[in-house]
Amino acid sequence: MMITHMKNIVKRYGNHLALDCVDVAIEEREILGLLGPNGAGKTTLIHALAGLINIDSGEIEVLGKSQKNNMLEIKKEIGLVTQDIAVFEDLTAKENLEFFGGIYGLRGNTLKKCVEETLEFVGLKEYGGKLPVKFSGGMKRRLNIACALIHRPKFLIMDEPTVGIDPQSRNHILETVRKLNQQGTTILYTTHYMEEVQAIASRVVIMDQGHVIAKGTIEELVEKIQHEEKIKLEVAEPTETLLEKLRKLDGVKQVIQSGREIQIISPVGSGNLDRVLSVARQFGGVRSVSTEKPTLEDVFLTLTGKRLRDGGEE
Numbered sequence: 536m537m538i539t540h541m542k543n544i545v546k547r548y549g550n551h552l553a554l555d556c557v558d559v560a561i562e563e564r565e566i567l568g569l570l571g572p573n574g575a576g577k578t579t580l581i582h583a584l585a586g587l588i589n590i591d592s593g594e595i596e597v598l599g600k601s602q603k604n605n606m607l608e609i610k611k612e613i614g615l616v617t618q619d620i621a622v623f624e625d626l627t628a629k630e631n632l633e634f635f636g637g638i639y640g641l642r643g644n645t646l647k648k649c650v651e652e653t654l655e656f657v658g659l660k661e662y663g664g665k666l667p668v669k670f671s672g673g674m675k676r677r678l679n680i681a682c683a684l685i686h687r688p689k690f691l692i693m694d695e696p697t698v699g700i701d702p703q704s705r706n707h708i709l710e711t712v713r714k715l716n717q718q719g720t721t722i723l724y725t726t727h728y729m730e731e732v733q734a735i736a737s738r739v740v741i742m743d744q745g746h747v748i749a750k751g752t753i754e755e756l757v758e759k760i761q762h763e764e765k766i767k768l769e770v771a772e773p774t775e776t777l778l779e780k781l782r783k784l785d786g787v788k789q790v791i792q793s794g795r796e797i798q799i800i801s802p803v804g805s806g807n808l809d810r811v812l813s814v815a816r817q818f819g820g821v822r823s824v825s826t827e828k829p830t831l832e833d834v835f836l837t838l839t840g841k842r843l844r845d846g847g848e849e
């Protein structure tokens with residue numbers, strides 16, 4: 536069964552088309568990774584799905600029901616982990632959970648049990664009585680997740696839940712996501728970190744400038760560019776003239792520059808390595824050159840022409 540189907544979603548902010556006929560379906564019990572550079576429309580899509588903004592046209596179904604007429608009912612089944620941490624700093628971790636649980640109608644012993652279990656689940660059992668103001672970034676993120684989980688939603692939507700935290704907390708969060716999924720929760724996971732998607736997602740949707748530009752399993756997406764070869768070149772000075780000469784080489788499909796590194800995408804077997812080297816040498820300052828097999832990061836780069844973390848928060 537599909538947990539959600541967002542059909543032909545259009546959302547404008549003034550003249551700006553933030554979502555242009557976006558179609559995304561998520562199967563029950565999967566972890567869908569939603570990738571896209573800044574401004575791709577990921578948060579807009581998530582907010583539309585969670586009923587926080589109105590869309591201009593299109594249709595959203597959640598658990599087989601139209602969102603339009605069943606929003607209250609649907610909200611009970613959804614948990615939203617927002618990009619900005621949304622917890623009360625002057626309430627303890629436990630009180631935060633009691634507050635959010637109360638909103639979902641949990642009361643008495645049920646609420647107490649849910650609070651305790653959720654604190655334990657996110658690894659904050661010992662910190663229930665503490666104020667989040669004393670927490671590390673990672674602990675605050677975990678509390679933020681706990682608040683979205685308190686009512687045991689079937690469908691958890693996570694908007695960049697690991698931004699700005701230490702690797703240990705990040706691993707803890709990824710482990711939590713995996714555990715939740717194993718227990719039957721469907722997850723929509725947005726991130727700027729490609730390796731997170733590779734670690735947990737069963738399927739990926741890539742967005743850019745309000746469009747879905749690719750979707751499939753990681754293997755399916757990488758397969759799409761299997762016939763391409765990536766040459767990585769590092770030079771002292773990547774001048775526009777050098778980039779232009781590389782673009783004009785036979786069979787070169789794309790030249791992407793990021794700092795001193797230049798990536799040249801050509802069909803496999805084009806023999807472009809020698810040509811790239813000889814052009815680069817004319818400009819001097821070649822620091823290194825290598826060829827690599829495509830990865831999900833390359834799929835992203837090839838499709839969007841951008842690195843995932845360009846301008847993104849680290």
Ligand SMILES: Nc1ncnc2c1ncn2[C@@H]1O[C@H](COP(=O)(O)OP(=O)(O)OP(=O)(O)O)[C@@H](O)[C@H]1O
Pocket residue numbers: 548551553571572573574575576577578579580
């Ligand atoms: N409330 C708003 N008013 C006007 N424009 C907006 C508003 N919210 C988003 N936008 C614009 O819509 C586009 C999509 O933004 P959105 O936040 O959905 O992107 P995103 O993929 O989530 O990016 P990020 O990774 O930076 O969070 C951007 O160009 C953004 O500037």
